[in-house]
Amino acid sequence: MHRDPGAHGRLVQRWFARLALVAGLAAVVILLVFAGFRSIALLGAGLAGLATSAACLWWALTVRGIGRLLAFTLAAVAPLAVLVLYAWAELVWVVVVSLALWALGVSVGRAALSRDIESAGPPETRTAPPKHPFLIMNPRSGGGKVGKFHLKEKAEALDADVLLLDTAHQQDVVALANQAVEDGADLLGVAGGDGTQALVAGVAARHGIPFMVISAGTRNHFALDLGLDRDDPSTCLDALTDGVELSVDLGFIGERAFVNNASFGTYAAVVQSPAYRDDKVRTILQQLPDLLTHRRGPRLAVRTADMIIDGPQAVLVSNNPYRMGDLAGLGHREVLDSGALGVLGVNVDNAAQAAELLAGRRASGLTTLTAQEVVIDADEPEIEAGVDGEALTLPTPVRCTIRPGALHVRVPRHRPGVPRTKAPMDWRRLRKLALY
Structure with a gap:
């Protein structure tokens, strides 16, 4: 007798959904039983504490001197005051248990709903x-991963021609890649940061030859979305002998390619400062007040075919949209072949809007959309930008486009894979699944 693996998976999914509903219901019941009508006050106090902290952090970032110190102090005191209130009511344990059950319900519920989502990724x-x-290998990238993992020696053992960049002198990787193609190269690859990868990827796309990513950078965002092993970059070399090709999109600012994103506004201006590299935190705190309140820096305007975003403090244009459930770290992109740019605009003008950002994608100060072309204009002839981690100054208007399937990336046939897509929490759908 053969068991149906699909039926077993559906059974597990159903029980996950039931566990999530039980945990969520238990979280509410515990509050009502042990706190009674005070549960409403507890919830209101918690939300007020979060909103107050967010508002105070906004004030701290937009003022200097004693005002900043007071704002930071209030941001820290607000949640502590909520905890004191819970302790005074002798309900700390109730709140802790309720929050733990709610977190369990959300975690298990998203796992159940995510089982219906197929793993993302372009066809191989x-x-x-x-x-x-x-x-092309940068020996300093990622803290010296090229040497640590013996990438040059391993690649040469596989008959690859390897060029180690001279870190003491600036080298034109585009010119080096173009010369390699003229000399007969039928694949271009990079062991280095995303900025270097983007420049060489543009050359590979222009000549119609495959591109290879070796995850020897610091963050390796592009490698993450390709499903490569970021812990051991030497495994990426398996693509030379046992690989497959993925056709992915490539973003462009004019004729300059980018594989991840281009940022404009506040962040791009801060990282341009000569002092940023030596003292990041102090530089950010010094420059943010003027940038966030438009006292300094250009006033941006973002145009797409369907929308205009006027005066955002920060804009991020990405090669395919990022997963919006992970804004803090801009976790990863679900797909690399949607044929659309992702656009994220932040426009926060007061403390109330700063607090509202806690609501995520529905906050009035947060605009998210997709487009095939994005134009960033300003009231100045040039604006600062960060393109795949590289600080640039570009003439306005800046035109961002996407070329679907322009880049053929060769990757190992066996690789960890992209992070599994997480489904948004939907209690109504979860209830239907549990009762199915």
Whole structure:
């Protein structure tokens, strides 16, 4: 007798949904039983504490001197005051248990709903291994991963032509990549940061040859979305002998390619400061008041075919949209072949809007959309930008476009894979699933 694995998976999914509903219901019941009508006051106090902290943090970032100190103090005191209130009411344990049950319900519920979502990723194509691969490696990238993992030696053992960048002198990686293609290279690869990868990826796309990513950078955002192993970059070299190709989109600012994103406004202006590299926190705190309140820096305007965002403090244009459930770290993109740019605009003009950002994507100060073309204009002839981590100054208007399927990336056939897509929490859908 054969068991249906699909039926087993659906059974597990159903029980996950039931557990989530029980945990969520228990969280509410505990509050009502042990706190009674005070549960409403407890919830209101908690939300008020969060809103107060958010508002105070906004004030702290937009003022200087004693006002900043007071704002930071209030931001820290507000949640402590809520805890004192809970302790005075002798209900700390009730709140802790209720929050723990609610967190369990949300976690298990999202896991149940996510089982219906297929793993993201463009189709794989089996192709013959390259005959003349050319790899550019930055020995300083990622704290010296090229040397730590012996990437040059391992790549040369696989008949790849490897060029180690001279870290003492600035080198034009675009010119190096173009020369390699003229010399017969049929694959270009990079062991380095996302900025270097983007420049060489643009050359590979222009010549119609495969591109290879070796996750030797610091953050390796592009490698993450390709499903590569970021802990051991040497595994990326398996693509030379046992690889597949993925056709992914490529973003462009004019004719300059970007694989991840381009940022404009507050963040881009701060990282341009000469003092930023030596003292990031102090530089940010010094410059944010003028930038956030528009006392300094250009006033931006973002135009797409369907919308205009006027005066945002920060704009992020990404090669395919980021998952909005992970704004703090801009976790990853669900797909790399949607054929659309992701646009995120932040426009916060007061403390109330800062507090409202806690609501996430529905906050009035947060605009998210997708487009095939995005134009960033300003009231100044040039604006600062961060393109895949590289600080640039660009003439306005800046035109961002996307070229669907322009880049053919060769990756190992066996790799960890992209992080599993997380479904948004939907209690109504979860109830239907549990009762199915």
